[in-house]
Amino acid sequence: MKTLLLLIGLFFCSLSYGQTIRQEMNKIERKNKVFFVYDSRFNLNVPYNGKRLETMPLYKALDLLFRDSDYAWTQKGSTIILMRKKRRIGKSPINRKPVVKPIKKVPKRYAISGYIRDNNREPLINVNVYDVDSKVGTLSNANGAFSLVLDEGHHRLRFSSLGYKEVLRDINVQGNKLINIGLKEDSAYIDEVIVTGDLNSPLLASQTGKRTFTAKDFNTEFSLLSSPDVVKTLQRVSGVASGIELASGLFVHGGNSDENLFLLDGTPLYQMNHSLGLFSSFNTDIIKNVEFYKSGFPAKYNGRLSSITDIRTKDGDMRHIHGTFSLGLLDGRFSIEGPIIKDKTSFVFSLRRSWMDVFLKPYFSIARRHSHENDFHSFNYLFYDMNAKITYHLNDRSNSYISFYSGLDHYTIKDDGNWDGNSENERNKFKWGSTNVAIGRNEQLTGKLFSTIEAVYTHNHSGTEYFDDNYDLSDNKSPLRTCLNVQHNHSSIDDIGLKADFEFHPTNMQKILFGGSYIFHFFKPQTKQQAYYYNNGEEKNDSSELESHDFQRSQEIGLYVENDFSISECWSTDIGLSYTSFSTRGKIYHRLDPRFSTKFQLRNNLSLKGSFTMTTQYLHRIASTSLDMPTDYWVPTTRNFQPGRSWQLAAGLYYHPRKELLLTLEGFYKRSSHLLEYRHWMGMQPPASRWDKDVADGKGRSYGLEFDGSYHSGKVITNLAYTLSWTFRNYEELGTGWYRDKFDNRHKINVDCRYTFSSCFSMYAAWTFHSGNRITLPDRYIFSPPFGGLNNDNDILKFYSKPNNVALPAYHRIDVGVDFKHKTSRGNESIWNISIYNAYCHLNTMYVKVRENDNGTFSAKSRGYIPIIPSVSYTLKF
Incomplete structure (x- = not known):
């Protein structure tokens, strides 16, 4: 009976700890189409008890995954390189024990810009440009131009507009990049994902009282x-x-x-x-x-x-x-x-x-x-x-x-x-x-x-x-x-x-x-x-x-x-x-x-x-x-x-x-x-x-x-x-x-x-x-008041109280x-x-x-x- 209770306890303890770092790395590889390079002696089977990483941008997911571990990461294109964290030894003012200060990774950011045109090179206005990974987006302006600032690494961009076929473009961000996108008309296509798909929708636009035709x-x-x-x-x-x-x-x-x-x-x-x-x-x-x-x-x-x-x-x-x-x-x-x-x-x-x-x-x-x-x-x-x-x-x-x-x-x-x-x-x-x-x-x-x-x-x-x-x-x-x-x-x-x-x-x-x-x-x-x-x-x-x-x-x-x-x-x-x-x-x-x-x-x-x-x-x-x-x-x-x-x-x-x-x-x-x-x-x-x-x-x-x-x-x-x-x-x-x-x-x-x-x-x-x-009509009659030197015999005049008084x-x-x-x-x-x-x-x-x-x-x-x-x-x- 003690053995059974111990096994049940270990099972629930494993549930509480959740996935390991290695399992989370496998998920990140599948989702973001990246792969990890590291020393085979690294112990990556330790538990990960943090937040869910599936909905996060790549750099945030990696920061959170390795925050409390012994490993730091860096990215080269679609490759994620793991290395042991460098430790800086200092003296604590209280117990004088060594204090470890991890190195924080700050990702580089670059501008992805260009023009969006239809199949005949006509500039398209208010096209939705959306990064599927980081979940940020923008709209093309009156000249069909757009600009999106992204972290270094792999990204998948979605270009969509009502009446046009959606375009997905995988890009590897290593610096500022100019890309031009062509959309083909599709009369049967109706973009119904308004929350994430139409940044020009009244639901998401900042202005009140705006209509686009x-x-x-x-x-x-x-x-x-x-x-x-x-x-x-x-x-x-x-x-x-x-x-x-x-x-x-x-x-x-x-x-x-x-x-x-x-x-x-x-x-x-x-x-x-x-x-x-x-x-x-x-x-x-x-x-x-x-x-x-x-x-x-x-x-x-x-x-x-x-x-x-x-x-x-x-x-x-x-x-x-x-x-x-x-x-x-x-x-x-x-x-x-x-x-x-x-x-x-x-x-x-x-x-x-x-x-x-x-x-x-x-x-x-x-x-x-x-x-x-x-x-x-x-x-x-x-x-x-x-x-x-x-x-x-x-x-x-x-x-x-x-x-x-x-x-x-x-x-x-x-x-x-x-x-x-x-x-x-x-x-x-x-x-x-x-x-x-x-x-x-x-x-x-x-x-x-x-x-x-x-x-x-x-x-x-x-x-x-x-x-x-x-x-x-x-x-x-x-x-x-x-x-x-x-x-x-x-x-x-x-x-x-x-x-x-x-x-x-x-x-x-x-x-x-x-x-x-x-x-x-x-x-x-x-x-x-x-x-x-x-x-x-x-x-x-x-x-x-x-x-x-x-x-x-x-x-x-x-x-x-x-x-x-x-x-x-x-x-x-x-x-x-x-x-x-x-x-x-x-x-x-x-x-x-x-x-x-x-x-x-x-x-x-x-x-x-x-x-x-x-x-x-x-x-x-x-x-x-x-x-x-x-x-x-x-x-x-x-x-x-x-x-x-x-x-x-x-x-x-x-x-x-x-x-x-x-x-x-x-x-x-x-x-x-x-x-x-x-x-x-x-x-x-x-x-x-x-x-x-x-x-x-x-x-x-x-x-x-x-x-x-x-x-x-x-x-x-x-x-x-x-x-x-x-x-x-x-x-x-x-x-x-x-x-x-x-x-x-x-x-x-x-x-x-x-x-x-x-x-x-x-x-x-x-x-x-x-x-x-509304129009203006007389409300009633009034008698004209007498004026000195004028014989008007109290003429009856039409009186208008206000303009536009009748509907x-x-x-x-x-x-x-x-x-x-x-x-x-x-x-x-x-x-x-x-x-x-x-x-x-x-x-x-x-x-x-x-x-x-x-x-x-x-x-x-x-x-x-x-x-x-x-x-x-x-x-x-x-």
Whole structure:
């Protein structure tokens, strides 16, 4: 019995001691693909009682395994060499016995850097770079570059991105190393390991309010009039109000439409809409990546109060020529890309143009010939977008490029009439557009430092022309001009500047960004009115001319620094500071804008984030309507008005309960000051020379909650976005205190679902709901008080307590679309798209008719004009 008890005791003692050092070494060899070299006389069968080593990086596992042993280790490539520890003999101050001081091994660290491109050498943004051994990772930047600092020795890197096949690369780190990675597309591959696989996920990114889109997110089965649209996709994001129906308006967290910064390859785009908001100015065929921020702005972005949209276009295929042709209901698109010098220089060219004028011109020409009416009306409209880009691959560390964009809208109305010997010719022209040029170079200066230097030029113009010519027809039918009225309004802004951005990766736990910009602004708003009155030669004639213009030059300097670092495995922080200086007509403004974001990883699938953002805006668009009209002015801050200023607090909870499901809940509070708006009595377009005397200075505040949910599983993709928000304005001139904004939509819901039945057929549906916009109506009647010397008999006047005091009916609609895909006989992909806007034909309010009843009350009736709109398009990819 004693022997049995002794054996049982020894068995449990062996369990308590666990594995031996030799057994743990065997595990490390299998996992890390290394092997040990040591003296055969070493006793390695001693027990190991420490922590589990399977999940640790190699150097940590070795340090822990040999810490309390008689052996030290060193690494040469994939070889681990063991040796006896050197002992230093000293005298203890207490018992004077020898004291052993082990030598601590400090591993060397090196930078692994390079560029990630697809199979056609197109740089890829936000690719996950992950070290399987040490479990650290990073993301490729806007140029496809990455940097990862690793310990000396063997490592296995994983490169993954949604829609591309994963690449595993074994490397032996013995010094700084440059590697370039190519990823192949795989449409059937869906990366569902979001916790460790997608460092750009809202769960892991430091910023609040950030959304990332690729071209696939815009080219869905549904698009208005079968034309994909960037801004209408952004309108579906929580916290964003869309404004007027069909318009590509963007009102983010209670801001105005001019408070959104749109960057196209680093150049600001001032005019983002076509057709008075029907389409946005971005051709989705050339877009590679879009990053949208509604809070938590990084320090590098300056100049707007409400949102940032950073759009990057394709660099072009370095190896093959291919393109896309698409014909929709109102417009057509064409794009082509390929190599100029294979693997060295590439080009990409894209053109989108409306084709309505192709049919309108001959139609009205034929109609005029066969018309027997005295009056004849005609109109013509066209718009286009053109993008071009050339990229030159200098070497494995550097690229140069030139990017060009041009967009234009041209709208003409003609009205000719003849009656009772009189003739009238009336013309209305609207014209607006933009031209953007960027010339830049991005370079990997060292294994840890990247740079992008850009020269930028932007030109934006808008204008209207009105021409009214009247004639009398004499007895011999020769015309005799009686009067001529001409009105001309024009506004332009030109930017010329230089930008420099640097990105430094000292460790895997830290990223430092810094840089600056210097920009010249040229503003030129003009208004002109002419009136000429003619006679038959026997009377004096009269004429008048009013002309107003304002030409201003301004300089804007921006500097920023940002430190994105991890305090621990669970806690990461992004701290930034932006400095801007703006000089205008003898006045110089200086502003410091701090930025702060932090993330705490509560669990692997749960994180908590918060941010504080302060921003300054020196440029303003003075608008008389909620639409982007060619009568709007872009103007600078002057000595009469302070620059716009805003601060915003945001916090959120991000939960990933299952690999298919992601849930987010965010809240925000925002305050703004020095918001400019036309006084309501100033008309459509006041004189340009005194615009800063015709605007009012106000404040704004907005707050709310935003919930987002997404479910991605196999063939089904479903997204839900809900917003509960409040938006208010306060202009002292009105004397009404705080009042609700025109687009204070208390509730907003967006639900969309995409189902892929097969590789040839897919379907999409999206439902939109939001509380109605607001208008101003009189509350009651009041008696006008008598004034001395005036006999007004106590006139009854309408009284308006506050602006925007009445809510319109709620807005809702559903859109559906299907794609039919097939391969042509030549192997090209062709797509037929059928889309239906407002499928159940709900006429949402666009106009309100107010009638005063006999009993003194008011009746209001809302009118809707946008019915169900079907459309079809055909796309060929070659």
